[in-house]
Structure formats: structure tokens, C-alpha cells
Amino acid sequence: MTAKLALIVSACLIASCTTPTTKRTETKQAPVAGKTNGKKGKGMSGMAAKPPPVTPTTPALPTPPSSDPMVALKELVVLSVQAPTKQEQDVYRLRAIEDVENRLNEKQLEEVADSSEYGYLRGHAMSRLADKALDERDISKAKKYYAGVIDYLPESDLAARAKDIISQLDAAKNVQSKTIGVVLPLSGRNAPVGQRALRGLEMGLGLHVPGSGFKLAVMDSEGNPDSARRGVERLVKEDNVIAVVGSLLSKTAPAVAAKSDELGVPSIALSQRSGLTEIGPTVFRNSLTSEMQVRQLVRTAMDDMGMKRFAVLYPNDQYGIEFTNIFWDEVLARGGKITATQTYSTKETDFRLVIQRLVGTYYGEGRQDEFNLRLKDLKHSDRKRSARGDNTENVLPPITDFDAIFIPDSAKAMGQIAAMLAFNDVRGVKLMGTNLWNTAGIAKRAGNFANNLMFVDSIAPTAQDQSRFINEYKNLYGEPPTLIEIQAYDAGLILRQLVASGADTREELTAKLIGLNKFPGSLGSLSMSAEREIDRPVISLTVEKGEIAPLRMRQ
Numbered sequence: 001m002t003a004k005l006a007l008i009v010s011a012c013l014i015a016s017c018t019t020p021t022t023k024r025t026e027t028k029q030a031p032v033a034g035k036t037n038g039k040k041g042k043g044m045s046g047m048a049a050k051p052p053p054v055t056p057t058t059p060a061l062p063t064p065p066s067s068d069p070m071v072a073l074k075e076l077v078v079l080s081v082q083a084p085t086k087q088e089q090d091v092y093r094l095r096a097i098e099d100v101e102n103r104l105n106e107k108q109l110e111e112v113a114d115s116s117e118y119g120y121l122r123g124h125a126m127s128r129l130a131d132k133a134l135d136e137r138d139i140s141k142a143k144k145y146y147a148g149v150i151d152y153l154p155e156s157d158l159a160a161r162a163k164d165i166i167s168q169l170d171a172a173k174n175v176q177s178k179t180i181g182v183v184l185p186l187s188g189r190n191a192p193v194g195q196r197a198l199r200g201l202e203m204g205l206g207l208h209v210p211g212s213g214f215k216l217a218v219m220d221s222e223g224n225p226d227s228a229r230r231g232v233e234r235l236v237k238e239d240n241v242i243a244v245v246g247s248l249l250s251k252t253a254p255a256v257a258a259k260s261d262e263l264g265v266p267s268i269a270l271s272q273r274s275g276l277t278e279i280g281p282t283v284f285r286n287s288l289t290s291e292m293q294v295r296q297l298v299r300t301a302m303d304d305m306g307m308k309r310f311a312v313l314y315p316n317d318q319y320g321i322e323f324t325n326i327f328w329d330e331v332l333a334r335g336g337k338i339t340a341t342q343t344y345s346t347k348e349t350d351f352r353l354v355i356q357r358l359v360g361t362y363y364g365e366g367r368q369d370e371f372n373l374r375l376k377d378l379k380h381s382d383r384k385r386s387a388r389g390d391n392t393e394n395v396l397p398p399i400t401d402f403d404a405i406f407i408p409d410s411a412k413a414m415g416q417i418a419a420m421l422a423f424n425d426v427r428g429v430k431l432m433g434t435n436l437w438n439t440a441g442i443a444k445r446a447g448n449f450a451n452n453l454m455f456v457d458s459i460a461p462t463a464q465d466q467s468r469f470i471n472e473y474k475n476l477y478g479e480p481p482t483l484i485e486i487q488a489y490d491a492g493l494i495l496r497q498l499v500a501s502g503a504d505t506r507e508e509l510t511a512k513l514i515g516l517n518k519f520p521g522s523l524g525s526l527s528m529s530a531e532r533e534i535d536r537p538v539i540s541l542t543v544e545k546g547e548i549a550p551l552r553m554r555q
Contacts (some may be wrong), residue, residue, distance in 0.1 A: 002385065037533050071110060073099055077119050093120075100124045103133050106132065111149065122158075123152030137264070139169055171237040172263050177504035180205060180495055181213045181235035181265075183246035183256050186220040190249060193484060194220075197248055197270060199477065200485030203469070204492020208476060214496060221247055225255035232259040239394045242506055243501065245491050247271060248484070250318075257283045265511045268445060274322060277532040286491045286526075286534040288458050288483060290323050292432050296456045296538040297406075298330040301432065304540075304553050307403040310432075311340035313358060313417060315348075315409050323408035339402045350421040350443070358405075359398035359426060398427065404430035404454070411437050415445030422448045430454050435483070443546045450543050458483055458523055459549050460539045469522035487536075490521045494534075 027541035076096035083089045100112060100121050112118045112125035132144030146162035153159050182201055198218065206212035217239035219231030228247055232255075235241045244267040247256045253271035260267035261280030269276045269285040277283050301307040310331055315321035320343070328338055342358040346349065405421075407414050414433060431449050435457035443450040471491055473481040481489070494516065495509075503509040516528035524537035540551040 200488030420509035
């Protein structure tokens with residue numbers, strides 16, 4: 001991935017017209033944005049993080065001479081009591097606390113916690129040992145040490161923190177097995193999306209018909225990570241939920257996943273945000289991810305259609321960069337080549353220069369000899385001269401050493417790009433896209449490329465005739481569900497059936513989710529991967545006779 005960083009720099013330089021080039025080769029590297037996997041410690045409610053070390057503000061005093069850190073620590077304890085002035089006593093006390101909080105290993109901390117010779121330091125050692133136990137999910141051990149903190153440092157901030165954590169641990173033990181929590185954006189500009197997911201989840205839990213027996217506790221994230229975290233905490237403390245569903249938004253999904261995991265509650269995310277399941281062992285996801293889409297797209301292109309060479313034209317945003325990185329890796333892993341790549345601004349509407357850079361007609365100086373020969377031939381030929389003149393892009397033919405162009409962007413952007421590809425005489429290539437293209441009017445937008453589209457989604461046109469949920473949803477709400485409702489429905493259905501089968505504790509439910517295999521979802525079989533991602537059905541689609549249809553391989 002380090003090598004791929006070079007390309008994003010290269011692509012940006014090309015976009016600013018500062019680097020001459022004629023054509024790309026397979027040695028170019030994929031664009032990479034800075035990545036974070038969202039990993040966090042496994043402490044409950046985020047409180048396992050150690051308080052900042054206290055440092056003395058007064059001049060340093062001589063350090064006790066012993067080379068043994070435990071002996072030196074005892075000497076600091078004595079000096080913190082027997083030093084001649086109160087100021088010196090405080091300095092030695094703070095130095096001793098700093099050693100306990102930053103320099104001792106687990107065995108040494110246990111020695112301090114167990115021995116009365118260390119006096120007030122016992123509470124500080126117990127605080128660190130409690131945090132470590134919490135990280136390791138040894139709840140009983142953590143509670144024992146936190147109780148010790150309260151006993152030895154009753155009026156301290158550490159004691160107040162310990163009381164709060166014990167309270168949360170006790171609340172986390174109370175579980176209503178048929179109460180499911182959900183955190184969704186139910187206010188603000190994302191409210192319509194949140195309401196759709198809520199509809200699907202309610203139907204998955206059977207709440208739209210009498211006799212379900214399940215309860216749904218709902219929290220509004222307001223599209224804010226802090227509100228999402230507080231929502232999870234309330235769901236666990238007040239509603240005693242057995243599991244949490246959410247969130248939809250990339251901005252709030254990590255907060256919901258992390259807080260749920262910290263509280264030991266299994267959660268099912270509905271967001272495509274990368275790295276979510278890496279946050280903790282109780283985090284699951286039911287969403288059509290970028291990896292799932294790219295895997296199906298590249299498999300179809302290379303294995304079924306025999307393609308080997310690809311160009312990538314992508315927007316310079318999180319969505320475009322993420323999909324491009326995954327696409328690049330998948331193509332190379334299957335033995336293919338990326339022969340051309342070009343980025344563009346999300347505000348781009350013209351695409352003329354973008355396409356010319358992609359196909360090598362923008363930088364004429366790199367093909368000067370070819371340009372001169374072709375221009376000379378045109379001037380001496382009997383063919384009618386084009387009104388478009390003798391510009392470089394009109395004399396030099398496009399270099400299309402690729403079978404398809406991957407465009408991870410909206411249907412609208414694809415339509416603008418397709419028009420400019422046709423204008424620049426780019427022909428005979430496929431356009432590949434994501435499930436953003438599975439929308440009405442895609443054929444009209446694609447223009448001359450309407451019969452050369454290939455994209456993927458979980459929903460095929462035939463799904464409405466085959467899915468009981470889709471028909472039931474249409475009867476209930478008067479419109480077909482989107483993938484948002486479908487994924488939320490499946491999440492609710494999975495939780496409902498696993499709890500009904502006997503998973504009435506969070507630990508049992510987590511284990512059942514991990515072992516999920518060939519579960520009958522709304523659109524097909526669902527199984528849990530080793531990364532705790534629910535593998536959803538993915539279908540390759542195209543346009544036939546102006547309508548979206550499953551892609552059929554021609555013999």
C-alpha cells in the first residue's frame with residue numbers, strides 16, 4: 001500500500017496539468033488515502049483509558065539511590081511522609097504515583113496492590129490492574145480491583161470513576177432478551193434514510209403484526225457521534241437491550257460499534273464504513289460493502305467475460321478512493337492489469353480534459369512525432385477536414401489499452417463521463433460501476449454506452465417477484481423497499497430467530513451470530529464471514545432493451 005501512495009500524488013499532479021505523459025503502464029500504483037481502522041481498546045464504556053499522569057510542578061528532588069524499582073518506590077512512600085516540608089512531601093508523593101501509573105509491569109502492580117508497605121499507592125495500582133482486567137473482559141476481577149480503589153482512595157477522582165464503571169458493569173448484566181436497541185438518524189437531513197431503516201427493522205422483528213413478543217428501543221443519533229454513544233449507553237443501562245442495530249451513517253457507525261463493544265453488547269452495523277468489525281469482537285455488519293461489490297464485479301469481468309486490462313476513473317473523495325483501492329487490489333490479485341487511471345474533482349461537470357488525460361490526447365509533446373506525422377497526413381489527404389481543427393486531441397487518436405473503465409461514482413457522473421468518452425472517440429470498452437447505478441433512467445444517462453454497462457447490487461429486477469418481504473413491504477407502505485430497508489429487515493429477522501432459538505444472553509447471541517450459516521434472508525442465503533461480515537447476495541447487472549437486467553454471459 002505504501003507504493004500505491006505514489007499514484008494519488010501522480011493523479012493530483014496530472015489534474016493540475018503539471019506532468020507531461022503519453023500513456024500509462026502497468027507499473028503505476030493505486031491511489032491510497034490515509035486509512036484508519038477505527039480500532040479501540042476493549043474497555044467498558046471507554047473508561048479503561050488511564051487518567052493522565054500527574055507530574056510535579058515544583059523543582060525535582062533527589063531520587064532515592066536504590067536501583068531496585070520496588071525498593072525505590074518504598075523509599076518514595078517514606079519520603080512522601082517524612083520529608084521536612086509539605087512541598088517536598090508532595091513532590092515525592094507525585095513521583096511515586098507517576099512510577100505506579102507509567103513504569104510498573106503487571107507483576108509489580110500486583111505486589112504494590114497486595115502490600116501495606118506501599119500505603120496510598122495501593123489504590124493507584126489497583127486502578128491500573130482493574131483497567132487491564134476490563135480490557136481482557138475479566139469482569140469479576142475488574143470489579144474486585146475497582147472496589148479496592150474505592151476503599152483505598154475514597155475521596156479521589158479515581159474512586160468516582162471506579163464507582164461509575166462498577167455501576168455500568170452491574171447494569172450490563174441486566175438483559176431483556178426480547179428487547180432490541182437501534183440507533184438511527186431520525187432527525188436532521190438524514191432522517192428519511194433512518195426512517196426507512198426503522199421500517200425494515202420493525203418488520204424483521206415482526207412488530208407490524210400482533211403477537212411478536214419483541215420490543216424495539218429506539219434512539220436518535222441526530223447524525224452526531226456523541227449522541228450515538230450516549231444513545232447506546234441508555235439502551236444498555238435503561239432498556240437492558242440484548243443487542244444493538246445501527247448505525248447507518250459512516251460518521252456515527254464507529255461510535256455505535258465501539259460503545260456497544262465496550263459494554264459487551266453485540267451490535268449489527270448497517271453502514272458501509274470500512275473497518276467497523278475490526279473495532280471489537282462483538283461488532284457485526286449486515287451491509288453490501290465495497291469489498292463485496294468489487295469482488296463480484298471483478299470476478300464477472302475477468303472470469304466470465306475474459307477481461308484482463310482496466311482503466312480507473314474516480315472522484316477524489318472517500319467513496320471513490322476506497323473503491324479504487326479495493327478494485328486495484330482485486331484486479332492484481334486475479335492476475336489483471338491497471339493500464340490507466342485518472343482522478344477528478346467532485347465538482348467536475350465537463351470531463352473533457354479528464355478524459356483526454358485518461359486516453360493520452362492531452363499532452364501532445366509526449367507524442368510529438370506521431371502528432372506531426374498524422375497532421376501531415378491529414379493536410380495532404382483528400383478527406384474533408386474537421387471543423388474541430390488541428391488541436392492535439394483532434395489529431396491524435398485515443399489510446400484505449402483497456403477492456404473496461406471502472407467509475408465508482410453516481411449514475412449522473414457516469415452519464416457525463418459517457419458523453420465525453422463518446423465525444424473523444426473512445427469506443428469498444430465497458431463501463432463498470434457500483435450499486436449507485438442501479439437506478440431508474442440509467443440507460444438514458446449512459447447514452448451510446450447503454451449496452452456496455454456492468455454494475456452490481458443485491459437487488460435484481462426479478463427480486464420483487466421472488467421476495468416475500470418485498471411484496472409485504474409494498475402492500476404495507478405502497479412502495480418497494482430499497483436496500484436500506486432490506487438490510488435492516490434481515491438484521492431484525494436474524495436477531496428475532498436467534499433469540500427465539502434460545503440465545504437469551506448477550507454471550508450466547510454473540511456466539512450464534514458468529515456461527516450464522518445459510519440463514520434464509522429476504523433476498524437469499526446469508527452467512528457470517530470470519531471477519532463477522534454477513535455475506536450478502538450480489539448480482540451482476542446490465543442494461544438490455546433500455547431496462548436493467550441480470551447480466552447474462554453470451555456463449
